[in-house]
Amino acid sequence: MNEFPHAMLREIFEQPAAIRRTLDLYLNGEALKAEAFAPYEGWLNARGEVLIAASGSSRHAGLAAEIILEDLCGLAVDVEYSSEYSCRPAVNPRRPSVLVISQSGETSDTLAALRFAKDGGQQTLAIANVVGSTMLREAGAAMPLGAGKELAIPATKSFTCQLTALYLLALYEGSRLGTFDGAQLKARIAELCVLPGVIERQLEGWRERMTALAAKYNDAGSFLYLGRGVHYAIAREGALKMKESSYVQAEGYPTGELKHGPNALVGDRVPLVALATVDRDVDDSVLRYEKTLQLLEDMKKQGARVIAIANTGDREVSSLATDCVFVEPASEHLLPIPEVIPLQLFSYAMALERGVDVDRPRNLSKAVIEA
Secondary structure, eight states: OOSSSSSSHHHHTTTTHHHHHHHHHHHTTTTEHHHGGGGGTTTTTTTTEEEEEEOOOHHHHHHHHHHHHHHHHHHEEEEEEEEHTTTTTSSSTOEEEEEESSSOOOHHHHHHHHOOOOOOTOOOEEEETTTOOOOHHHHEHHHHHOOOOOOOSSOOOHHHHHHHHHHHHHHHHHHTTTTHHHHHHHHHHHHHHHHHHHHHTTTTHHHHHHHHHHHHTTTEEEEEEEOOOOOHHHHHHHHHHHHHOOOOEEEEEEEGGGTGGGGOOOOTOOOOEEEOOOOTTOOOHHHHHHHHHHHHHHHHTTTEEEEEEETOOOHHHHHSSSSEEEOOOOOOTTTHHHHOOOOOHHHHHHHHHTTOOOSSOTOOOSSOOOO
C-alpha cells in the first residue's frame, strides 16, 4: 500500500526499512563494523554491571535488553524508571555503567538520569533516534538509530529500532567477552539481517487480522497482556500502546502472575492478550512455552477470551486461544521485534474503532520535557 491515513500506520509499515537503516550503521555484511563499536570499548565496568534508565516505551526496550544482555553476555543488569533514578540520594556505590534510552534524546527525566550518572563518575552510553540530540552529545558514548523522523506520538519504528540496536550491543559485548564464538556471532547477524524481510511479508496480513480483532473486541473495557521472560517487556509495551493510542485501559503482567490477583478481573469485558511464541532450540524458551500452554488451558476452562500471539502454524496455542495471531518463528531474543508489531496494529485499529486521533492522543507529547 502506498498511501496511509495516519502517520502511525505509515510508521508501522516503515519498520523494515527503519531496521535496515539501523543495521547499516553497525554492520558490514555479516560482521560488526569495528569503527562503529570502537566508542563502546571502555563503556562497560570491570564487573559487567549495567543500569538502564528510561521511561515509557524506551523503558520497555530496556526491560527486553536486561534479559538479552544477561542471557547472551552474562552481564548483571538492572532497569530503572528515569524519573526515579535521578531522585536517589546518592550514586550507586558499585558504579554500574549507565545506559539511557530515549526516542527524542531530549526527555527531561532521562536526561536528568544521564547527568546524575555522569556527575557520579559512571560510564554512560545513550541510545536515541535523533542525531545531534542532547543525550547523544552528552553521554560518554552515543548509539544513534536509523528510524528516521517519527511523527505519531505512540512510538513504533523507534521502539523496534531500539530493540535492534540493543541486540547489536549484546552481540558486540558477547563477542568481546567471549560468551559466544565467531560462528555463533555470524549466525546471529545473518538472522538479524533477514529479519526486515520476514517482517515485511507479514505486515499486510497482520493489519487485516488486527483490524478484524479490534472490531470483535471493541466492547472490552480493559485488557491484560501477558508474557514470560523477554516477552514480558513486549506485554508491557503492547499494553502501553493500547492505553495511549485508544484510551482503553490495559496492563502488562508476567504470565505466571495472572493467578496472583489479576485473574479476578478477567471476564467478558476484560480479555487477555498472551504472548505464546517459542524458540524450540532454547530449553528455557520451551519451558516457558509449556507453562504458558497450561495457563491457556486453564483460561479456556475458565471461559476467558484470549488473543494469543504464536508461532506460525502452532496448533496447540490456536486450539486453546479464542483468537490466534501468527508470527514466523525466530530466535528467542529476536522474537520481541516482530511480535510487538501485531500489538501496535491492534492498538491502532482499536483507536479507529473508538474514534481517537491516533497520531496525537490527548495529554501526550512526543518528547516529555519539563516546562
